[in-house]
Amino acid sequence: MYRYDQFDARLVAERVAQFRGQVARRLAGTLTEDEFKPLRLQNGVYLQLHAYMLRIAIPYGQLSPAQLRRLAEIARDYDRGFGHFTTRQNIQFNWVALKDIPDVLAKLAEVEMHAVQTSGNCIRNTTTDHFAGAAQDELLDPRAWCEIIRQWSTFHPEFAFLPRKFKIAVTAAEHDRAAIRVHDVGLHIRQKDGVTGFEVWVGGGQGRTPVIATLVNPFVPEAQILDYLEAIMRVYNRFGRRDNKYKARIKILVTELGEAEYIRQVEAEFAAQRDAEKINLPKAEVDRIHAYFAPPALAAKSESSKLFEAAKVADPAFARWTRTNLHPHKVAGYTSVTVSLKPLGVAPGDATDSQMEVVAGLSEKYGYGDIRVSHAQNLILPHIALDDVPDVYKALDAAGLGAANESRITDMIVCPGLDFCNLANARSIPVALEVQKVFADPAYEEDIGKLHINVSGCINACGHHHVGHIGILGVDKKGEEFYQILLGGRADEKAALGEIVGPGLKAEDVPGAIHRVVEFYRAQRTSPAEKFIDTLERLGHQPFQDALYAAG
Amino acid sequence: MTSVRPKLKPETPKAVTGWSTATGRSLWLAVDGSWTEDASRLGVFAGDEAEARLAASLKQEGIVTDPYFMEVTADGRITGRESLRETMRAQPVLAYGGAA
Structure with a gap:
């Protein structure tokens, strides 16, 4: 994995010292919350429902054992003994006291970690396929390019105050495990005539206005990708809706301009870059970064064991x-x-x-x-x-980590919801746990096969409910939690947005409704090999909707 | 602060709540002017006294962050449009394993 050089180490250490001073002034009351908020957010510190939350960057989701041990130590010494891994491949601690955060950041710096750009209107952690470098179906290991993008985007002066946050994902496998089409920019590594390059998707996203990304360029050679990203960012920085937070993401810009005009503007910006502006990535530097991601020296083994x-x-x-x-x-x-x-x-x-x-x-x-x-x-x-x-x-x-449920119905993506989050309208975790109970029998769950349920506690969609095969969205109706059910979403190479199928359900009615939908699927599938999403797409939503709302 | 803050009429009973600046824990202003992490000890205020209590709280930047009015009944129970959120703030929350 990538190792800090002397510049990285100094940059992070100086950032910790700077934030230590800012925290001291906040605790002394000489900085108001209004003054302090943008400073803490630039260091990954949120103020949530019950406490501060510290979000720590895990670049493209890769950790060393020393880093994971340090996170364990922080969980034990500064939190309540646990941490929460996120959909951005990061980790959050939900109970860290502000007075302790400079010490936590100093401990993270010792293992080459930080919380920079885990919040705020900047380019966030670039995510990728969690099997990168190991997957049979990948063209090449995408992590080196994630690292190059990380270095380009970290403290980039032009993109420190974007209209809104900005998320990039990279994949190199045909089966998209990085959900690139629901990202602000999704990059799919391709090869053409012996040249490595990127298929570029722009303007995907979830939240209150979910959009599947637009294919903006089918092939940008690797030597030009940072220049192309600069063009995308400049068009967004110039024309993104800073007047309205809810219309400020790049997906709205792409939608409002229209696909053709947006592409024309990006290509024009790309073409207008003067030679002096171009990012000349020396091959030696690219090779140096690729070397950090060399495959491990795996001992020779026979195919079976x-x-x-x-x-x-x-x-x-x-x-x-x-x-x-x-x-x-x-x-x-x-x-x-x-x-x-x-x-x-x-x-x-x-x-x-x-x-x-x-x-x-x-x-x-x-x-x-x-x-x-x-x-x-x-x-x-x-x-x-x-x-x-x-x-x-x-x-x-x-250690309690033996659950056999990867990509099965109990392997849900769930946001923290109203148990922790200041933005949430409803709890996510309790309703997810109640749904889990219905499918607790491992044999039953295995028979159901691959089925993704994603749960969000509000329309910001941190639980990715738009792209769950079954999505659950919590809403607050006059002080009571209700849950809307969506069907048909998917985050892979056939990305699609789920559709809300009808009126919201009370929390206690959700598990039964999901159970009826799953039983309908089991009755209708052509064979156990036909997955839930395939049966749903074959039959359409209506019969599943009828099953959902059938009398229990 | 991003949660919705409904405007309350002067005569509506209300508490003053915010977060500890040092720890981020939810705090409520008690009748004696101290801050407590125990919502059952919150003070109920109305009218000019409520406004004065909030104004004084807003000057305690190093102690309490983002204080605001929260609707309560005359006997101090959480009520009103934000009652779900405020009830959650006042309760113990999920720890690992789902236990409070």
């Missing part, structure tokens, strides 16, 4: 977990393990300090020191030998 096969025969629970939580690795004899942070009864995406330490230890012992965070709020051990999978599973299961 007798140990692995024997363990599956001996333990049906392990066998089930291998069917759901393993992903094909590009090297024979290896696999990528999803560590589910969605055990029954736990807020999705939460991990305790001791669980983080278990995962860090497994990464050191078996996983070549590589850990990822997925946008679905799970952790990944990308390089595990099949021979070692039984031991990894035993350790995970003993």
Whole structure:
């Protein structure tokens, strides 16, 4: 993974010292909250419903064991013993006191981490495929380009005060696991005539106005991608709606200008860049960054493992977990393990300090020191030998991390909701946990197959409800929580927005309604191989809607 | 501050609430002028006294952040349009494992 050079280290250390002074002045009352708010937000500090929240950047979701151990230490010493992994592949601590945050940031700096640009109207953490560098189906490892984009976008003076926040995602696999078409900019790495380049999608997003991104350019050669991104950002910076927060995202600009005119403006800006303005990325520098992401020196293994096969025969629970939580690795004899942070009864995406330490230890012992965070709020051990999978599973299961549910119905993306968030209108976590209970039988859940439920506590859609196969949106009606159900969303290469199917339901009615929809699917599917979303798209929404609102 | 703040009539009973500047914990102004993390100890104010209490709170930047009026009944129970949010602020919340 990327390692800080002397400039990175100094930059982060100076930023911590600067914020320490700002916090001291706030605590002394010499800075008002109005003055302090933009400063704290630039350092990832929010004031939420019950406490400050600190959001820490995990660039493209990659962590070393030392970094994960440090996060565990912070959870234990400064929070309530757990942290919350987010859909931006970051982590949030929900109970950190402001007076302690400079110390926390100093501890993070020691392991090359920070909270810069995790908030505010700037370019946020660039996300990518959580199996990057390991996935069988990827063209190449996208992380080096994520790192180049990170370096370009961090403290970029021209883009520090954008009309609104800005999110970029990169994938290099045909099956899009990074949800690039619901990002402000989505980049799909392609190759054409031996040249690596990017398919560029712009103007996707969720929130109160969900939009699927527009294909703006089918191929921008890698040598030009930063210039092209600069052109996109400049057009947005110049014409983005700063007069209205709710119309300030780039998706509104693209929609209002229209696809053709928007593309014309970006291409004109791109063409107008003078040579002196162009970002001349030296090949040596690109190669240097690529070298940080060289594949680990995996020991040679045979394609199959007798140990692995024997363990599956001996333990049906392990066998089930291998069917759901393993992903094909590009090297024979290896696999990528999803560590589910969605055990029954736990807020999705939460991990305790001791669980983080278990995962860090497994990464050191078996996983070549590589850990990822997925946008679905799970952790990944990308390089595990099949021979070692039984031991990894035993350790995970003993730590409460053995749930066999990756991409299954209990593996929900869920925002913090009104249990934590100041913006939320309704709770997300309790309703998600109640839905989980309906599908608690592992055999039943496995039979249902892949099905994504995403839950948000308000229209800001942090729980990605627009792109869940089933979306759940919490609303407040005169002091009472109701939940609207959406059907048909998806975040992959066939990205689509779910549609609200009817009036909101009371919280207690949601699990039964979801159960009826799932049972309707099971009755209608052509075979167990036909996934929920495929049956839904084949039959249309109406019969599912009828099942949803049928008398319980 | 981004949550909705309904305008309350002068005679409406109200409490003054905000967040501890040091810790971020929810605070309520007690009758004796101290700040408490226990919502059951909140003071109920109305009219000019309420305005004076809020004005004084707004000057305590290093102690309390973003103080505002919250609607309550005469006996101090949370009520009004923001009652769901304010009830959540006053309650223990989810810890790991879903327990309060």
